[in-house]
Amino acid sequence: MHVAAKDVAVGHPGRPVLAGVTFTAAAGDRVGLVGENGTGKTTLLRVLAGRLEPTAGEVRRVGSLAVVEQELALGEGLTVGDLVEEALADARAAAVELEAATAAVDALGGEAEGRDEGPATRLAQALARAERLGVWDADRRADEALSRFGAPRDRSRPLASLSVGERYRARLACRIAQRADVLLLDEPTNHLDASGIEHLTEQLRTWPGAVVIVTHDRRLLDDIMTAIVDLDPSIDGRPTVYGATSYAAYRFSRDQALRRWRQRYTAEQARREKLAERLDASYEGLSDEWRPPKGSDKHRRATRARIHVKAADRLVEQLEAQAVEVPAPPLTLAFPDLPAMPPGGDPAHPLVEVRGPRVPGRLDLPGVRVGLPPCGRLLVTGPNGAGKSTLLGVLAGTVPSLRGVRAVRPGVRLGLLGQDDATTQDSPDSTGFEAYARRALRLLEAGALDPEQLVAVAGLGLLTEEDLDRPLGELSLGQRRRFDLAGALLAAPHVLLLDEPTNHLSVALVDELTDALRTTSAAVVVATHDRALQTDLADWPVLDLSGG
Structure with a gap:
């Protein structure tokens, strides 16, 4: 059981996506795919799964395959139970084969002993396959995985009635229960809370087959990976395979290579x-x-x-x-110099404050005051469904609260990065420059933008000018996430509200963003499940919504 890529290349006319990708993941290997947004991580996963043909090179797969992509297509009428049955189809077939092989041996009785090894061999093979797939507790595994990942256990629930996060967790749970020989995962921790990530880590550490994971989760890279494949182009234009299993060791090697390149x-x-x-x-x-x-x-x-x-x-x-052809090195984040408060502000008073907010079914914090002073910091934690996103929406004024008080100091500008923005407010046919200009005009009309302090998207180091000239619909999910981060910074906010800011971002950008959030003059609220980010911000005040 393994998956191997040799000199794999993928590209569109005039725009290469991948080139020269070579690595092997065998049984017991756990390979992390990292790289800047738009470098082709998700594309490579689709090639490894056989869902996309490479323009050059080859892929070999041995063994059964399970894939969990970031986005799940919704077939009409599909339910959670359909996901479970699809995932357990091999286990069901193995159980049927074992029953048939057992019946064949029983029918021969003692007469087969010593003269016909066919039925006995068939039974031994069927038994080995059944044990490998765990046919006797397949349904229990599926139920446990659904529960541990926080997905609905009601198999009659239509997928269309679930949130994006619930659908992803349901698919992930089913694929973990499937016990495939080769497991391909795309950003598996994005929609998991702390307990879900812990369960996933336990499962992957002991996975007998090959695992290939696209991830930005630095702690997951530390905890389970046996190798890291960095798809960022190196000075010779080819991806780099790092055998070091420590994230710190990988970053040190990568930073040294980048320094020499620059x-x-x-x-x-x-x-x-x-x-x-x-x-x-x-x-x-x-x-x-x-x-x-x-x-x-x-x-x-x-x-x-x-x-x-x-x-x-x-x-x-x-x-x-x-002449030596040395390509330009990758972009680095150029975080803007954000203001601490409006002119003439009083540093003793909060920029934004909410008291006792209540949003039915989503958030209820009686007697709780959340206030952000100039340069203030707040880390919001808690399991899925605790109300973290809702609280940030209440602070931003995008989610109305039926109780309590929200106060914003005059002149204060707020920037919000939602958990699943993904440029949903923009036309997919608009280029990045066009969509950014429209956002600026909307903020200006609402009186939420000072034209003298507008943050230009091209100067942030988040996207190249070539990417900004492309339609948003052609950008990868990670590139659209970068665009949304730029949108949160557009108005040079005094208060920055970030909901799961590391989702879909490259690990290098996550490190750069973390450093920027620690030093910016703006007040910052971060809601996250990212364990490494929580550790990096451990000295910030914490609001834990676990009990709320």
Whole structure:
């Protein structure tokens, strides 16, 4: 049982997505796929699953396969029970085969002993397969996984009635219960709370088959991975396989490689500029300034011109011969300098405050006051369904509270990154630049934007100008998440409200964003299940909604 990629490439006309991907995940291997958003992690997972043909290279798969993608297509009338039955189909078939093989041996009785090994061999093979698939407790495993991951256990529930997170958790639970030989997971911790992540980690640590996971979860990389494949292009344009299982060791190796890359790129650019200046100076010698006066010696004038032209041509040849193709290194986050409070504000008073909010069925915090002073910090934790997203919506004013008081100081600007924004407010046919401009106009009309402090999307290092010129519908989920993060920063907010900000982002960007949140002058509220982020922000005040 294994999955292997050899020199895999995927691309669209004029736009390569993947190139030169080579690695193998065998039984017991747990390989993490990381890289910047848009580098093709999800695309590679689809290629490994056989759902997308590579434009070059090959993929080999041995054993049964289970895939959990970020987005689940909703077939009409499908229920949770349909997901369970699909996942347990192999176990059901193995149980039927075992029963038939047992019946065949029983029918022969003692007569088969010593002269016909066929039925006995069939029974041994059927028994081994049944044990590997755990046919005797398959339904119990499915129920336990649904419960541990926080997914609905009612098998009659239509998938269309579930939230995005519930649908993902239901699919993940079923695939874990399936016990496939090769397991491919795309961002499995995005919709899990702490207990769900703990159960997933336990399952993957002991998974007998091969596991390949696209993830931004730094703790998961530390806890279970045996290798990391970084799809970010290296200086030679090929992905890099890191055997180090520690996230810190991986980041150290990667940072060292990036440092060398940037040094070489800077040196090469400087050398090119120097040679170009020499070339320009040589061609300047062909001007009338060095030539003898007309009529004085026309043959001498022509000879000197030819000499200078040949010298300039030799410099051009030298420039081309010495040129080293060093691609531009990846973007880094350029977090804006956000203001602490409006002009003339009083640092002793909160920028935004809510008291005793209540949203029926979603949030009830009687007697609780949540206030953000200038430069304030707050970490909101709790299981799925505790009301973290709702609280951030109440603070932002996008979710009305039926009880309590919400107060915002005059002139305070708020920026909200929702958990599942994914550019839902923008047309998928709009380019990033167009959609960003429309967002700015909406904020300006609402009086929530100071044109003098608008944060330009192209200067954030979140997306390239090429990506911003593409329709939003063509961007990856991670790239759209980056765009939404830029949207939260657009108005240079005094208060930044971030709901699961690490979802769908690359691990490198998560590290950069974490550093920025710790040092920005704006007040920041973060709601997250990300264990590494919770550790990084452990010195912040915490509001735990576990009991609410």
